[in-house]
Amino acid sequence: MKRGKGMKFVGDSRINAESTSTVPKDYSEYPGRTEAFWPNFLLKEWLAGSVFLVGFLTLVLTHPSPLEGMADPTTAGYIPLPDWYFLFLYELLKYKYASQDFILLGVIVIPGLAFGALLLAPFLDNGPERRPNKRPIATSLMLLALVATIWLTYDSAGAVDWEARAEANKPIPASEVEIDTSDPGYAVYENSCMSCHGDDLTNGAAGPPLIGIEHTTEEIADISVNGIGDMPADVFQGTDEELQQLAEFITSVNEQAGE
Incomplete structure (x- = not known):
C-alpha cells in the first residue's frame, strides 16, 4: 500500500479505524448552547434551589400543617382523605368511568397509562433539541399531565372545608382525670x-x-x-x-x- 492519505494505523484491533476522538470538545466551541458546569450552571441551580427552599420554609412557618387526632378504627363517621399530593388520584375515582363497575380503570389502567407515558416520553422523543416547541411529544405529555394533576387536585381540595375538618379532628391531650370504671x-x-x-x-x-x-x-x-x-x-x-x-x-x- 502506498504511503499517504489512504494509510491508517490501528494499535488495538478493538478500536474502529473510523472512530473519532473520545475527548469531548471544550464548551467554548459551542457558543450560546452550553456553559461550564462549574461555577456557572451549578451556581444557577443552587440559587433556584435556595429560593424554593426559603419559600417552602416560609409557607410551613406561616401555615402549619393541621394535625388530626389518633386513628380510631371504631369511628364509623370519619371520612379519610389522602395527603394533598395524592388528591388528584382520589378525585379521579369520583368520575363515572373510573369508579364502581369501572374501578379497575381508575385504580390501575388510567394511572398506569399516564405514568407509563411520562416514563416513555424521553425514549419516544429523544432528539437533540432542548426547546419545547421542537419536542412536541414530550412537551404535550408533560403539559397534559400537569394540567390534569392541577385541575383534579384543585377540584378535590375545593370540596373540603379544611379548617372545619382540622378543628373537628384536632388532637386532644390525654385526660388527667381518673375514670372510675366501677361506677x-x-x-x-x-x-x-x-x-x-x-x-x-x-x-x-x-x-x-x-x-x-x-x-x-x-x-x-x-x-x-x-x-x-x-x-x-x-x-x-x-x-x-x-x-x-x-x-x-x-x-x-x-x-x-x-x-
Missing part, C-alpha cells in the same frame, strides 16, 4: 356512648369530648335522649335509672376535671 354510670356509658366519645370521654372520635362541657345533670340527661346539634335523638336506649346514672357519672367526671 354504675360507667357501664351505662360504655354501652351507649363509648363508640362515639371514647373510653376516657376525650377521644372525640365521631362525637365531641365530654370533658369540659358546661351542662348540668338534668341537661346531660335531656341531651342523651333528645340529642343536640349533630347528635341525633334516641341515641340512649335504657331505663330512667340508667339515664340518671349516666348523667351523674358524666357530671362527676367534669367536676373532677375542674378541680
Whole structure:
C-alpha cells in the first residue's frame, strides 16, 4: 500500500479505524448552547434551589400543617382523605368511568397509562433539541399531565372545608382525670356512648369530648335522649335509672376535671 492519505494505523484491533476522538470538545466551541458546569450552571441551580427552599420554609412557618387526632378504627363517621399530593388520584375515582363497575380503570389502567407515558416520553422523543416547541411529544405529555394533576387536585381540595375538618379532628391531650370504671354510670356509658366519645370521654372520635362541657345533670340527661346539634335523638336506649346514672357519672367526671 502506498504511503499517504489512504494509510491508517490501528494499535488495538478493538478500536474502529473510523472512530473519532473520545475527548469531548471544550464548551467554548459551542457558543450560546452550553456553559461550564462549574461555577456557572451549578451556581444557577443552587440559587433556584435556595429560593424554593426559603419559600417552602416560609409557607410551613406561616401555615402549619393541621394535625388530626389518633386513628380510631371504631369511628364509623370519619371520612379519610389522602395527603394533598395524592388528591388528584382520589378525585379521579369520583368520575363515572373510573369508579364502581369501572374501578379497575381508575385504580390501575388510567394511572398506569399516564405514568407509563411520562416514563416513555424521553425514549419516544429523544432528539437533540432542548426547546419545547421542537419536542412536541414530550412537551404535550408533560403539559397534559400537569394540567390534569392541577385541575383534579384543585377540584378535590375545593370540596373540603379544611379548617372545619382540622378543628373537628384536632388532637386532644390525654385526660388527667381518673375514670372510675366501677361506677354504675360507667357501664351505662360504655354501652351507649363509648363508640362515639371514647373510653376516657376525650377521644372525640365521631362525637365531641365530654370533658369540659358546661351542662348540668338534668341537661346531660335531656341531651342523651333528645340529642343536640349533630347528635341525633334516641341515641340512649335504657331505663330512667340508667339515664340518671349516666348523667351523674358524666357530671362527676367534669367536676373532677375542674378541680
